[in-house]
Amino acid sequence: MADQAEQESNQSVLKKRGGIWTVIGLLLVAGIVVVGVMKFMDSQKSETPPAPEYKAPKHLIVISIDTLRSDHLGCYGYGKKTSPTIDALAKEGVVFENHYTCYPLTLPAHLTQLTGVSSLGHRVRDNLYHRLPDEIQTLPELMKDQGFRTGAFVSAHTLKSGSGIERGFEVYDDKSVRTLEPGRLTVNERKAPETLKLAQDWLGSLGSDRFFCFIHLFDPHAPYFQHPEVGDEFQGNDLARYDGEIAYVDQAIGRFVLELKKLGLWDDTLLVITSDHGEGLGQHSELTHGYFCYDSTTHVPLIIHGAPEIEPGARVAGIARNYDLAPTLVELMGLEAKEFGKQVHGLSLVPAMRDPAKDMGLSVYIESHYAWLNANWAKIRGLRTKDSLTLFSGSEVLHFTDADQNKNVAGENAEAVTAARVEIDRLLKSWLPPREGSLEVRESTAGTPYPGESPVAQSFDPENLNDTQNLPSPHSQAKVLLGYQQAELDYDAQRFATCADHLRELLKDNPDFVMALKLLSAVNQGRVRSDWKQLGVAECKRLTREAADALKRTAELAGKHHQQAAVADIRRNQGLLLVWLNDKLALRQLSEATSDPALDWMFHLVSYRVAAQGAEPEAAAAAARFLESVPASESFVKEAKTDLQRMQAGESLKLAPWEQ
Numbered sequence: 001m002a003d004q005a006e007q008e009s010n011q012s013v014l015k016k017r018g019g020i021w022t023v024i025g026l027l028l029v030a031g032i033v034v035v036g037v038m039k040f041m042d043s044q045k046s047e048t049p050p051a052p053e054y055k056a057p058k059h060l061i062v063i064s065i066d067t068l069r070s071d072h073l074g075c076y077g078y079g080k081k082t083s084p085t086i087d088a089l090a091k092e093g094v095v096f097e098n099h100y101t102c103y104p105l106t107l108p109a110h111l112t113q114l115t116g117v118s119s120l121g122h123r124v125r126d127n128l129y130h131r132l133p134d135e136i137q138t139l140p141e142l143m144k145d146q147g148f149r150t151g152a153f154v155s156a157h158t159l160k161s162g163s164g165i166e167r168g169f170e171v172y173d174d175k176s177v178r179t180l181e182p183g184r185l186t187v188n189e190r191k192a193p194e195t196l197k198l199a200q201d202w203l204g205s206l207g208s209d210r211f212f213c214f215i216h217l218f219d220p221h222a223p224y225f226q227h228p229e230v231g232d233e234f235q236g237n238d239l240a241r242y243d244g245e246i247a248y249v250d251q252a253i254g255r256f257v258l259e260l261k262k263l264g265l266w267d268d269t270l271l272v273i274t275s276d277h278g279e280g281l282g283q284h285s286e287l288t289h290g291y292f293c294y295d296s297t298t299h300v301p302l303i304i305h306g307a308p309e310i311e312p313g314a315r316v317a318g319i320a321r322n323y324d325l326a327p328t329l330v331e332l333m334g335l336e337a338k339e340f341g342k343q344v345h346g347l348s349l350v351p352a353m354r355d356p357a358k359d360m361g362l363s364v365y366i367e368s369h370y371a372w373l374n375a376n377w378a379k380i381r382g383l384r385t386k387d388s389l390t391l392f393s394g395s396e397v398l399h400f401t402d403a404d405q406n407k408n409v410a411g412e413n414a415e416a417v418t419a420a421r422v423e424i425d426r427l428l429k430s431w432l433p434p435r436e437g438s439l440e441v442r443e444s445t446a447g448t449p450y451p452g453e454s455p456v457a458q459s460f461d462p463e464n465l466n467d468t469q470n471l472p473s474p475h476s477q478a479k480v481l482l483g484y485q486q487a488e489l490d491y492d493a494q495r496f497a498t499c500a501d502h503l504r505e506l507l508k509d510n511p512d513f514v515m516a517l518k519l520l521s522a523v524n525q526g527r528v529r530s531d532w533k534q535l536g537v538a539e540c541k542r543l544t545r546e547a548a549d550a551l552k553r554t555a556e557l558a559g560k561h562h563q564q565a566a567v568a569d570i571r572r573n574q575g576l577l578l579v580w581l582n583d584k585l586a587l588r589q590l591s592e593a594t595s596d597p598a599l600d601w602m603f604h605l606v607s608y609r610v611a612a613q614g615a616e617p618e619a620a621a622a623a624a625r626f627l628e629s630v631p632a633s634e635s636f637v638k639e640a641k642t643d644l645q646r647m648q649a650g651e652s653l654k655l656a657p658w659e660q
Contacts, residue, residue, distance in 0.1 A: 056334030057306055058268035060143070060212045061260075064113065065249055066106060066156065067221040067289065068275035070099070070301045072246055080233065082246040085254035086273060086303065092312045093271075093305030094353050099320040100364040100384055101277050104297040105290045106158040109276035109322060110216070111165060114139045116326030116344030118365060120431045123458055124163070125369040128450065129441035130458040132164025135434035139326050140168030140212055142340050143333070149211040153199040155218035156189045162442060169214070173198055189218040192252035200259050217252075220245040220279070222288055223492050239281060270307060270332055274325065275300040284405070285478035287485040290370040292474060293382045293391060294405050298366055307332055307353060316352045318359040319386055324349050345431055359386075365427050371474040371481075373456045375515050376561050378468040381428075383420040388413075390420035392465055393473040424465060433460040441565065451522030452488070452515035454563040480510055487519060496527045514563070517554045521547040521573070532658040540658045541581060548577040548586075568596060575602040580656035582610050598636045600626060605655070608647050620647035 070076040073083045075090035076097070101109045103119040107127045112118055115136050124130040132138075140150040151171035157180060159165055166172040177188045199215050219225075224241035227234065227248040234244030253273075260266045278297040280286030289297040302320060304310075324346035330337045331348040352360050363385045371377040378394035389405055391398040399410035399417050410417050441455040474481065483506045490499035503520040507513060524547035528540045535543070551574040559567050571594060578587045584606045591599040604623035611619040627640055646653060654660060 054334065055308060056332065057270040057308065058210050059265060060148075060270050060272075060329065060333055061215065062113070062213070062272040062274070062329075063215045063217065063253065064110060065220060065246075065273065065275050065301075066216065066218045067277060067279050068246065068301060069278035069281075069296065070275075070299045072243060073301055075303070076301060080243055082234075082243050083250045085250045085257065086301075089257075089271065089273065089305045090303050090313075093303055094307060094310055094314045094316060094356075096302040096304075096316045096320040096349070096352075098317060098386060099274070099300060099302035099322070100295075100298045100366065101275075101300050101322045102364060102366055104277035104293065104366075104368060105370060106156070106276050107163055107165065110159060111163070112323050113274070113276070113325050114165070114214070116323050116340075116346050118321075118323045118345045118431060119367060120365065120427060120463075121343075121345055121433055123433050123460055125458075126373055126453070126456070127158040128453070129455040131162070131439065131442055132167070133434050133439075133460075134164075136164075136343060137340055138164070138168045139329065139340075140214070142168070142330070142335060142337060143212045144168050144170065146335060147210060149206050149209045150213075151199070151202045151211065152214040152216070153195050153202070154216040155192070155195045156216070156221070159216055171202060173202075189221070192217045192219050192249045193255070196252055196256045200256060200263075203260070203265060204263055217249050219249050222279075222489060242279065242281065270329075271305040272325070272329070273301060273303040273305075274322070276322075285482040287482065287489065290368060291481055291485075293366045293368050293380050293389075295384075295389065298364075298384070304328075304332075304353070307350075310353050311356075314353060314356045316349070316356045317386075318352055319362040319364055319384070320349055320352070321346055321362065321364040324362075328353075343434075363423065365424065365431075368474075371477075372468055372471070373562075374453045375474075375477075375513065376471065376557075376563065377474045377477060378471040380474060381424055381465060383423055385420075388416060390417055391475075392421065392424070393468075393475060394471050395469055396473040396475060398475065421465065428463050428465070432462075435460050437461075451491075452484070452519040454514070454518075454558065454566045455569075456562055457565055480506065480513060484513070484516055484519075487516070491519065491523060496523050496531075499523050500527075512553070512557055514554055514557050517550040517557075518570075521550040521554070524550075525577070529657050532660075537658050540656075544577050544580050544656075548574050548581070548583075551577070568594075571596065572598050575599045578602070579605055579609075582606055584610055597630045597634055601630070601636060601640050605643060605653060609653050609655070616647070616650060620644070623647060 072078050074081065074087040075083065075095055102112055103109050103125070105127060108119045108124045111122055111124050111132050115122065115138055117136055119125060122132055122136055124132060144150045150169045152166065152169040153173045155177065157177045160174045160178045161172050176190050180188055195215060195217060199213055203211065203213060220242060224238055224245050226241055227244050230244050230247040230251065234240050234247055257266070260269065277289050278300055279289055280296050283296045284292055284294050286292050286297065302325070323344065327341065327344050327346050328349040330340065331350045347360065347362070352358055363383055366382040366384055368380045372379045380391055380393040382389060382391040387401060389400045397410045397417060398408050399413050400407065401409055437460055439458040441457060483502060487499045487502040487506065490502060500520060500523045503516050503523065506516050507520070510516065524543040527535065528543050532540050551570050555567050555570045555574065558564060558570060571590060575587060575590055575598070578590065579602050584603070587599070587603045587606050591603045604626055608616060608619040608623060623644055627644055630637055643653060
């Protein structure tokens, strides 16, 4: 019995111990399982590939279509079929619905595109006389330094090399547009197919090299030519022909895209389509552009095609600025740009591209000094937000909230106007140019295609909203400007007589309108030079006298303000016309009123031309003594020596066109 009890006791203990060991065993198994699961999960984690690194496009092409309004493209809501190629690219890329230029003129806007610096910073405010400061780096310079081949192909004289626009491009093709065509107000241009073919040939020569290609197409700029191949709906009046020019460019871009695909470049290329400014087309009494800052000339397209990791067909509704383009391209192309980034006024738009619903909360600073530079009217400065446009010019304040910008509601929106003023003041103080002082005007050996304009030195002095407060606003002169722009278009179309008639009517009520005075003089001189046989001597002399009088008044007016630097050239032109007329008395008065040896020489020319028979040798001797005193560096001396030789030989000097 005792043994049985002990056995039961031992079994009881074993049973108890067995339960414990069972628990311990289960825990061990569970632990092993957990460890195994964790190891499995870790192995799974280690086998999951990391997120792929951003792969930038290999190539970049920017096509800037001059004078292209956003609202004349199908992808921006236009009803006419002007842009099927661009519309198709828009569906595959990103469209910025509210993209604006900061300055509605060709050279200033393109310099902003390529630097990220607004016109307030680079201070280029005209097409011919200002230049990019050396301190500002360009995007092609940056890309060339990082191994890209760089080429530019431009279609108009306004982008000829010499302004700084060419910096960084190993190829800058402006050959056929570098010089001017006499008798044209607007600049020489080449057609889109020709420019695109030059770009295509260059791209085909690069092999596997990475490249940045900048292409400028000028066709939509006035004058608007007819292109029968684009269809009947694009023939007729200015509006139809403007749309026809867009359709013509669109077709050319379509062919260019096909060639890129044939070259095997398309899939590796980031393509940008944009514009420098729009066109007034009669809205707000503006036929062309540059004078005002309404949406008609500042709202321009921006379409980016081929950006990695971006949803095709995205549409960004927030404000975008042309000074945002360069930093956006820097990010998309994966460039190292620490120093470049310090100069830019804009921001990369890539966040908005990745999330189109995201509003970056931007506003755009807009300005035009064109009327101030050329007519001595007030500068225009403005701020465009998503909901309004506010403009300050002279003592005038305009605030628009309507789509057509016809109803000034500044009085009812004092808070918004004040906010715009504060923001512009802030920008004027913070977006300072990289240097001080001024730059003298660029020399133009070929003359100017804009006879109504004035060469004014490029200033880097501080600016403020009140610096032209006492001058008339260009908006208040809209009717005058409308008449002048019509005369410009007549001149460019070589309707010289009609142009002159328009200018005379304009000057009856506005006798001191400098631009009209200068253009009238140019018109008359052009007619006399080219049509003197048809006009007859008497009419030639009448037109020459009218031109000389216009220049005399122009010099008087220009000498009173910032156009003073142009006075010497104006007077020399006046002097030449007085030589044609043999007006010795007027030339004496002109030369005595100045210290210009060129005018003194003109007086000697006329003295010889009107000398009595037998007195010519004395006049020639006086001319020789004078010329000996003139430094050889004077620009007129070489030609003067030729004239002097003819005088000393007793030849007659036939200098007027009708004397040939």
